[in-house]
Amino acid sequence: MTPGSPSDQELAAVRDHAVRHRDELLEHLIGWVRIRSVSSNPGNSPDMIRSAHWLAGTLRDTGFPEVEVWRTEGAPAVFARWHAAPGAPTVLVYSHHDVRPAKDDHWEQTPPFEPAVRDGKVWGRGASDAKGQVLAHVWGLRAHLTAGNRAAPAVNLTFLVEGEEESSSVHLAQLLEEHRAELAADLIVLSDTTTWSKQAPAVCTGVRGSISAVLEVLGPYRDVHSGAVSGPAPNPVLELARVLAALHDDAGRIALPGFYDDVEEPGPAERRGLAELPYDEADWLERSSTRSVGGEQGWSVPELLFVRPSLEVAALLAGDPVGPSQGAIPSVAMADISIRTVPRQTVSAVADQVRRFVADHLGERVAYRLQIVEEQGQEPYVTPEDLPALEVLRTAMTEGFGRPVGRMRNAGGSPAHLLATTLGVPLVFFGTGLPEDNWHDSDESLDVDVLLAGVVTTARLWSRLGAG
CATH class of the missing domain: 3.40.630.10 (Zn peptidases)
Structure with missing residues (x-):
């Protein structure tokens, strides 16, 4: 002692x-x-x-x-x-x-x-x-x-x-x-x-820090029978799906403009410490109740969890999800987006990146509402x-x-x-x-x-x- x-x-x-x-x-x-x-x-x-x-x-x-x-x-x-x-x-x-x-x-x-x-x-x-x-x-x-x-x-x-x-x-x-x-x-x-x-x-x-955004894409003024307007009518589900699909590139990196400019790279000691954690993929999948391992290429699972940023869709809603299909084009499609940040990134900067990304990727055939309560974000x-x-x-x-x-x-x-x-x-x-x-x-x-x-x-x- x-x-x-x-x-x-x-x-x-x-x-x-x-x-x-x-x-x-x-x-x-x-x-x-x-x-x-x-x-x-x-x-x-x-x-x-x-x-x-x-x-x-x-x-x-x-x-x-x-x-x-x-x-x-x-x-x-x-x-x-x-x-x-x-x-x-x-x-x-x-x-x-x-x-x-x-x-x-x-x-x-x-x-x-x-x-x-x-x-x-x-x-x-x-x-x-x-x-x-x-x-x-x-x-x-x-x-x-x-x-x-x-x-x-x-x-x-x-x-x-x-x-x-x-x-x-x-x-x-x-x-x-x-x-x-x-x-x-x-x-x-x-x-x-x-x-x-x-x-x-x-x-x-x-x-990690956290930022939440709720994106609502607005199509028809009300749910409309697809047999009456299918084809020319704007479909908010498809437009929302295109935006969400564009949030990551083929290498699993987040595609928000300038997102990685402020990301602090982990140092050698940090990476060595994470590499020493006893990681086994089968054990991790069982303990985390997940089906597979993905994410940004070139990083281990502990690194992806702890020292790299992430972006997930936490909720997705459109149409009437309960009971038989109504056969209608929904008027609104909504996604709840959760972003985890790492040192040097800030809530305000990432919020601006989300706003620019959505504005650039949604066409003129639909309207949208984007809610980001920056005061509730965490650095x-x-x-x-x-x-x-x-x-x-x-x-x-x-x-x-x-x-x-x-x-x-x-x-x-x-x-x-x-x-x-x-x-x-x-x-x-x-x-x-x-x-x-x-x-x-x-x-x-x-x-x-x-x-x-x-x-x-x-x-x-x-x-x-x-x-x-």
């Missing part, structure tokens, strides 16, 4: 605490998952308030002397503060308690808000994204206090668990500005990410490579998972850039999700062993940061 670092005895005590309290932790998670905290559905507003108060009570029970529920024009956030370590770093833990919508008839393991434990997993909406990640911190703190025989954490801890991350964090910027003093910190830990696999954990060093963020806390986190993860830790980034987006730039401090990532956890899909789950490894990791992180 290095001088001043936490002892092996404390590590053993942390692991023992995690195992002994496993069932209590799972009961906590099950109770929280039962609350339908779907932020995008106004009908679930009472559930969002119940979810916030559930977490607030749990944080008080853990020992936080200061806990508040911050109301917004949307869903509430939970704030907690425990600052009793003069001279130690102040760390802000960020995550969210809202979840994605779920349809009961699409789930096979259990109804989404009737969680169950089986086969070493907790099944239910929000189990992994991100209620389990929040509770890894809660129970990690409890283990940290007990194992170290501490009356307070070794660092000054602040929690901010918002209620609108799954709705683009629409009020987070306002919260950060209004409560800048209460949220002041030396370091941010964002827990809303995945690791590579249960057998090969990896520290996350960055996230990419990468943790500084020389940040000492990154190595501390890597060491804590090695202890938590009991094996060497690789390096990766996260394929999805998050408000990391907003948090780091508004508060003016660096940010590291730690999450207990896995690609096979089915975030945003049916049968979401959380691996119990990974959750317990997260508990040990966070407990050790506070000890090591507090030891300087």
Whole structure:
């Protein structure tokens, strides 16, 4: 052990605490998952308030002397503060308690808000994204206090668990500005990410940005019987299909004008780290529930996921998709386009590229509406490579998972850039999700062993940061 670092005895005590309290932790998670905290559905507003108060009570029970529920024009956030370590770093833990919508008839393991434990997993909406990640911190703190025989954490801890991350964090910027003093910190830990696999954990060093666009192509003024106008009538489905097909070239590169001008190429160390991740195509296809591997040519799957931009069509709608065909040319065809960006790309620049592309590729026979809410876009963020806390986190993860830790980034987006730039401090990532956890899909789950490894990791992180 290095001088001043936490002892092996404390590590053993942390692991023992995690195992002994496993069932209590799972009961906590099950109770929280039962609350339908779907932020995008106004009908679930009472559930969002119940979810916030559930977490607030749990944080008080853990020992936080200061806990508040911050109301917004949307869903509430939970704030907690425990600052009793003069001279130690102040760390802000960020995550969210809202979840994605779920349809009961699409789930096979259990109804989404009737969680169950089986086969070493907790099944239910929000189990992994991100209620389990929040509770890894809660129970990690409890283990940290007990194992170290501490009356307070070794660092000054602040929690901010918002209620609108799954709705683009629409009020987070306002919260950060209004409560800048209460949220002041030396370091941010964002827990809303995945690791590579249960057998090969990896520290996350960055996230891609995200931009969403909705394109509506307008043809006839109303749905028109195809037998009456077929041929001369403008068909918005065909026009939309031509635009979508032109978004990528034959090599899988995104065809927006100037799109790659600002793309930061990964350095040799980054590419070496991604190459060291244990990747097997058959294993990846099974874990990701995908049928094949494609994308931009010349890049590996980990590189495509973490350090290259992407553009996907997330939804496509035209005509009457329910029941027998109406035999009509639709008046409107709609596509929801999702773009993931990498460092040096910006929301505003990419939004302009989308606008120019659509204007250039849609003919005069149809009209269109293009909606891009730039304020809801997220910029990419990468943790500084020389940040000492990154190595501390890597060491804590090695202890938590009991094996060497690789390096990766996260394929999805998050408000990391907003948090780091508004508060003016660096940010590291730690999450207990896995690609096979089915975030945003049916049968979401959380691996119990990974959750317990997260508990040990966070407990050790506070000890090591507090030891300087």
